[in-house]
Amino acid sequence: xxxxxxxxxxxxxxxxxxxxxxxxxxxxxxxxxxxxxxxxxxxxxxxxxxxxxxxxxxxxxxxxxxxxxxxxxxxxxxxxxxxxxxxxxxxxxxxxxxxxxxxxxxxxxxxxxxxxxxxxxxxxxxxxxxxxxxxxxxxxxxxxxxxxxxxxxxxxxxxxxxxxxxxxxxxxxxxxxxxxxxxxxxxxxxxxxxxxxxxxxxxxxxxxxxxxxxxxxxxxxxxxxxxxxxxxxxxxxxxxxxxxxxxxxxxxxxxxxxxxxxxxxxxxxxxxxxxxxxxxxxxxxxxxxxxxxxxxxxxxxxxxxxxxxxxxxxxxxxxxxxxxxxxxxxxxxxxxxxxxxxxxxxxxxxxxxxxxxxxxxxxxxxxxxxxxxxxxxxxxxxxxxxxxxxxxxxxxxxxxxxxxxxxxxxxxxxxxxxxxxxxxxxxxxxxxxxxxxxxxxxxxxxxxxxxxxxxxxxxxxxxxxxxxxxxxxxxxxxxxxxxxxxxxxxxxxxxxxxxxxxxxxxxxxxxxxxxxxxxxxxxxxxxxxxxxxxxxxxxxxxxxxxxx
Numbered sequence: 001x002x003x004x005x006x007x008x009x010x011x012x013x014x015x016x017x018x019x020x021x022x023x024x025x026x027x028x029x030x031x032x033x034x035x036x037x038x039x040x041x042x043x044x045x046x047x048x049x050x051x052x053x054x055x056x057x058x059x060x061x062x063x064x065x066x067x068x069x070x071x072x073x074x075x076x077x078x079x080x081x082x083x084x085x086x087x088x089x090x091x092x093x094x095x096x097x098x099x100x101x102x103x104x105x106x107x108x109x110x111x112x113x114x115x116x117x118x119x120x121x122x123x124x125x126x127x128x129x130x131x132x133x134x135x136x137x138x139x140x141x142x143x144x145x146x147x148x149x150x151x152x153x154x155x156x157x158x159x160x161x162x163x164x165x166x167x168x169x170x171x172x173x174x175x176x177x178x179x180x181x182x183x184x185x186x187x188x189x190x191x192x193x194x195x196x197x198x199x200x201x202x203x204x205x206x207x208x209x210x211x212x213x214x215x216x217x218x219x220x221x222x223x224x225x226x227x228x229x230x231x232x233x234x235x236x237x238x239x240x241x242x243x244x245x246x247x248x249x250x251x252x253x254x255x256x257x258x259x260x261x262x263x264x265x266x267x268x269x270x271x272x273x274x275x276x277x278x279x280x281x282x283x284x285x286x287x288x289x290x291x292x293x294x295x296x297x298x299x300x301x302x303x304x305x306x307x308x309x310x311x312x313x314x315x316x317x318x319x320x321x322x323x324x325x326x327x328x329x330x331x332x333x334x335x336x337x338x339x340x341x342x343x344x345x346x347x348x349x350x351x352x353x354x355x356x357x358x359x360x361x362x363x364x365x366x367x368x369x370x371x372x373x374x375x376x377x378x379x380x381x382x383x384x385x386x387x388x389x390x391x392x393x394x395x396x397x398x399x400x401x402x403x404x405x406x407x408x409x410x411x412x413x414x415x416x417x418x419x420x421x422x423x424x425x426x427x428x429x430x431x432x433x434x435x436x437x438x439x440x441x442x443x444x445x446x447x448x449x450x451x452x453x454x455x456x457x458x459x460x461x462x463x464x465x466x467x468x469x470x471x472x473x474x475x476x477x478x479x480x481x482x483x484x485x486x487x488x489x490x491x492x493x494x495x496x497x498x499x500x501x502x503x504x505x506x507x508x509x510x511x512x513x514x515x516x517x518x519x520x521x522x523x524x525x526x527x528x529x530x531x532x533x534x535x536x537x538x539x540x541x542x543x544x545x546x547x548x
Contacts, residue, residue: 002045004020004040005237005241006049007089008089013082014060015053015076015078016074017074017076018071018072019040019047023044024042024045029042029065033057036050036055037050037051038055038076048095048097050096052086052087053083054078054079055078060075061077087378089231089343090378091241092245095245096246143157143173144173144174144175144176147368147369147372148372149372155367167297169296169297177300189404192317196322200321200323201323204323210274213278215270217340220340230343232347239354240350243374243375244371245375248372248376248379259384260301260303261369262345262373262377263307264293264299264310265292266334266338267311267330269288270330271330272284274333275319285356287319288352290319295365295368304391304392304395308397309397311330312324313403315327315330316404335392336389338386338392342377342380345377346374349370349374349377350374353371
């Protein structure tokens with residue numbers, strides 16, 4: 001049987017469904033609805049929906065067939081006129097079987113089912129909760145399970161010869177989550193390029209264009225209901241109809257890990273959206289899969305700080321643009337996406353699904369993660385995503401937390417740039433002295449008279465992702481904050497160094513015995529503050545002799 005294309009809409013009194021079935025026989029069409037159930041049958045089409053609200057038969061129901069385009073239009077009276085039905089465009093959720101349907105002697109019982117109307121339970125996203133599971137002890141017979149809700153095993157072992165570059169983790173079936181994490185951190189340290197990072201840090205011309213890009217979600221309102229902010233395209237509706245129709249029996253302890261994995265995947269998606277400026281390229285699949293530790297290492301996160309640190313760390317190691325301000329901007333994008341609710345998150349997941357489907361090898365990641373995430377997100381409460389977005393705003397991550405020695409690298413770069421500026425100024429003064437007729441009388445200052453006096457034009461800088469202090473921080477966050485205090489002085493002047501291509505001003509006041517040389521750099525601060533300069537003052541060793 002074929003599932004026909006369909007759309008739902010509503011007014012105050014009716015729920016209206018349009019079913020496109022051009023090859024059906026009108027005489028054999030059957031339509032049935034009762035409370036939350038709707039069924040349509042006309043060979044070769046069959047459609048069964050679980051409605052988001054109750055409808056009744058009270059004599060006002062109507063059904064008609066428009067022969068011009070082969071569409072059935074059914075008006076079903078609402079049981080409670082004026083009630084607003086939500087999620088009418090979440091087609092996969094509508095197609096799923098009724099979770100309240102009575103099952104005869106179920107072997108597995110659904111203990112809890114969160115719907116969009118339920119009040120979400122309070123979750124402390126910042127506390128690392130590591131539940132013990134049998135998978136913590138890897139079984140060499142069955143192998144570790146991975147993928148969405150740990151549903152798969154043996155997939156990588158079967159395809160690793162044909163698709164060797166699918167994921168970064170090797171032999172995941174025989175590695176515990178802890179072993180895989182240690183291997184991932186070691187691999188990231190080996191791939192970190194200090195030269196690449198410093199080049200993007202102090203020559204950010206290309207990064208500035210990426211930062212200036214406005215992604216589509218910035219124009220959408222993030223407050224209140226998002227049902228009317230946008231409409232799914234026909235292509236997106238077709239994808240939703242093709243998604244599997246099932247209900248997930250999720251372990252309550254693993255739900256938090258799934259939601260943190262969603263943050264990790266959305267971070268990689270938002271990064272790709274920015275660097276491609278909304279136009280996906282052949283590198284988009286690589287960008288998303290490489291930046292996400294969930295997709296490339298089958299990582300399982302248990303705290304929000306751990307998730308964000310992994311996102312920032314991989315953002316500064318692997319992609320083309322490696323800039324701290326870019327990572328901060330992408331984190332802000334993820335917060336906005338979550339605030340827009342499950343519908344917009346679903347749109348992002350469908351786009352990721354399309355990108356991977358066009359790739360020669362990464363389509364496997366759809367089967368492992370993206371397809372299930374796209375089905376599951378339709379049943380997640382908007383309040384729960386809002387809670388996750390609010391928690392993300394309170395996350396504090398500093399450069400020292402990434403364990404890449406970034407503060408030390410930047411401090412060394414600043415000293416090298418300052419030294420180069422002094423040497424360049426000294427060279428310029430020597431050239432000036434050669435052309436100065438007073439140089440032969442000893443009145444002209446020499447390069448040894450140069451005194452470098454750095455003038456700090458600001459005292460405080462915070463390169464963290466948020467200025468708020470959070471009482472939700474876990475032990476990991478506290479320890480990282482205390483360890484990062486020692487490097488706060490390095491971070492405080494992070495963006496105050498004079499760029500290598502700084503401009504130099506050389507001049508002397510009329511009748512003056514001193515000459516000043518000032519080197520000022522353009523501001524490259526992550527928070528838009530001004531940077532420091534280096535002022536050079538020329539003085540004489542002794543009073544000049546009287547001119548004859």
